[in-house]
Structure formats: C-alpha cells, structure tokens
Amino acid sequence: MKRCTECKGGMKELSAKTPEGFEYKYFRCNRCGEEILDMGQLHNVAEKYRSMKRFNAKISKWGLSLGLRIPKELVEKYHFKHNEEVMMIPEKEGIKIIPA
Ligand SMILES: [Zn+2]
Incomplete structure (x- = not known):
C-alpha cells in the first residue's frame, strides 16, 4: 500500500x-487527508488538456495583411x-488573442 509522505498513514486510491x-x-x-497525484496520471491529464485545446487554422491573405x-x-x-476589436499579445511561442 502507498504510504503518505506527510504522516506515513495508509493511502487509498480514488478517482x-x-x-x-x-x-x-x-x-x-x-x-491526514493529504492528496497525491502521481506523475503518470498528471502527465495523462496534461496530455488530454493539450489535445483538447489544440485547433488548427489556415492563414489567408486579405489585402496586404494576413487573416x-x-x-x-x-x-x-x-x-x-x-x-469587434481583439487584443493580440505576442508571446514566446505565438500570439495570444484576447477578446477586448
Ligand atoms: Zn497522511
């Protein structure tokens, strides 16, 4: 059984x-009620979030600008x-678009 890192008590697996x-x-x-998420689980959840939040879009030419x-x-x-106007915030890996 997994042991608590805080008090060495027994830990129960929950979902x-x-x-x-x-x-x-x-x-x-x-x-003591301490809760631990193991790294594998954390990775799985992060991976699902990443795939859920990914959208593809194509850049097209609008006059002299790109749309x-x-x-x-x-x-x-x-x-x-x-x-409507939006804010475009340049970041390290791309541009963040925030509704104004
Ligand atoms: Zn504990």
Whole structure:
C-alpha cells in the first residue's frame, strides 16, 4: 500500500474528474487527508488538456495583411463578434488573442 509522505498513514486510491470530464486517479491519506497525484496520471491529464485545446487554422491573405479564420467553436467559447476589436499579445511561442 502507498504510504503518505506527510504522516506515513495508509493511502487509498480514488478517482475524480476534471471539469472537462477527464477521469484521473489520485491517492488520499486515510489519516491526514493529504492528496497525491502521481506523475503518470498528471502527465495523462496534461496530455488530454493539450489535445483538447489544440485547433488548427489556415492563414489567408486579405489585402496586404494576413487573416486568420477563427473556428466556430472558439468564436462561441470566447464570444468573438464580427468587427469587434481583439487584443493580440505576442508571446514566446505565438500570439495570444484576447477578446477586448
Ligand atoms: Zn497522511
């Protein structure tokens, strides 16, 4: 049985779901209530989040600028509207688009 790193009490394996519905397992100490998520589980959940949040879009030419078509799902999720201004924040790996 897995032992608690805080009090050495026995730990029980439990499962829970993220708000997005991804199931994961974790251990909870029967004595002090300490909760531990093992690295494998953490990796699985992170991997699912990554795949869920990935969207592909094609850049197309609009006059002298380039336009990016935002997928319907993201338009709805972030309430983007036609002709509305957004903030574009340059980051290390790409551009972050924030509804204004
Ligand atoms: Zn404990």
